[in-house]
Amino acid sequence: MSDAELPLVTIVALCYNHARFLPQALDSILGQSYPNLEVLLVDDASTDSSVSILQRYAAATPQWRLLLLPENVGNCRAFNYAFRQSAGEFVIDFATDDVLLPQRVAQHVAAFQRADPACGMVYSDAELIDEEGQLVRRHFRRTAQGLQPRPASGWVFADVLARYFISTPTMTMRRATLEQLGGYDETLAYEDFDFWVRASRDWQFYFLDEVTTQKRLHPQSMSKKGYRPHDPYLASTIRVCYKALALCRTDAERAALAVRVQWELRQAVRWRNYSEAQQLYQLLQQLGHLRPLDRLLGLWARIVR
Known part of the structure; x- marks a missing residue:
């Protein structure tokens, strides 16, 4: 060739x-x-x-x-x-x-x-x-x-x-x-x-x-620059997660997305991005995959915001 x-x-x-x-x-x-x-x-x-x-x-x-x-x-x-x-x-x-x-x-x-x-x-x-x-x-x-x-x-x-x-x-x-x-x-x-x-x-x-x-x-x-205070990319990550939710076809796919969102929620709270943490918590609620730790983090983000 x-x-x-x-x-x-x-x-x-x-x-x-x-x-x-x-x-x-x-x-x-x-x-x-x-x-x-x-x-x-x-x-x-x-x-x-x-x-x-x-x-x-x-x-x-x-x-x-x-x-x-x-x-x-x-x-x-x-x-x-x-x-x-x-x-x-x-x-x-x-x-x-x-x-x-x-x-x-x-x-x-x-x-x-x-x-x-x-x-x-x-x-x-x-x-x-x-x-x-x-x-x-x-x-x-x-x-x-x-x-x-x-x-x-x-x-x-x-x-x-x-x-x-x-x-x-x-x-x-x-x-x-x-x-x-x-x-x-x-x-x-x-x-x-x-x-x-x-x-x-x-x-x-x-x-x-x-x-x-x-x-x-x-x-x-x-x-x-990611996963730091005032992470400049976190808002985009949340938007993509919502796009992903719209593309999910099965419970297994929604469960996989929940794993990602739970990780992002932990990082948002860790670095004091509390407004974004609340958005991630709300997404987990939509996914129906809230664990006790997620509820605790969501409550903390709402209190200290």
Whole structure:
């Protein structure tokens, strides 16, 4: 098969103040073994030197497209803006503080070709690295009981409701899946949980047990802001939980969602997000899965609010 006959893969490289990590991220795109790539560089109104770095790489690689947004619009809108201008059969949402290992795209395309045609997303393992690029650990821990958190493949709707197990930077999405969903929900502060919920209702997910990506851990990363006082993402999480409730078809699925909501309720109370805790308590009431601890937390949130 010639390069042109291979499926086109779009990499949407999203940058916001990633100057320190940007060259390594962009070099990792250049280092991909897979030849049929479409690359869109998107800067979401960075205030550091990211734009000049992006411009330098775009000038050196004319087939790449550079999109400079005039104002900061957030990940969901920035991704959709680029996605609507792309053509790839498969799409990678690549944060430019992370790193793609050389076989990432090739391995994921091969996984799609092995998977069921109803597969809407391939994900894999990742190395978690610090600001200096040193290995911290893998996303999935190898234990006597198997990988932890336990990955899931196939029809995983109940799994994504109940627990976190997907390393977001490792996702490669089928274009048809994103188009069916209308892209990311631009009213949300973050994208992955909503994508998992909506996509897994009608599409299968496929886990590839390979390390394909390095996820950067640093104080400015989105993952560091969650589950803290005034969590900027909690309101979006609650909205997605209500979306999930509307998509549930069975008691088992509603029970799985209750597990997630109970976790979110504990975190909301722990970090004194009491208004959101009350919303989560009300959702548990609708689900009909209130435990004694949930009632106690709901009462505490109402008293101290």
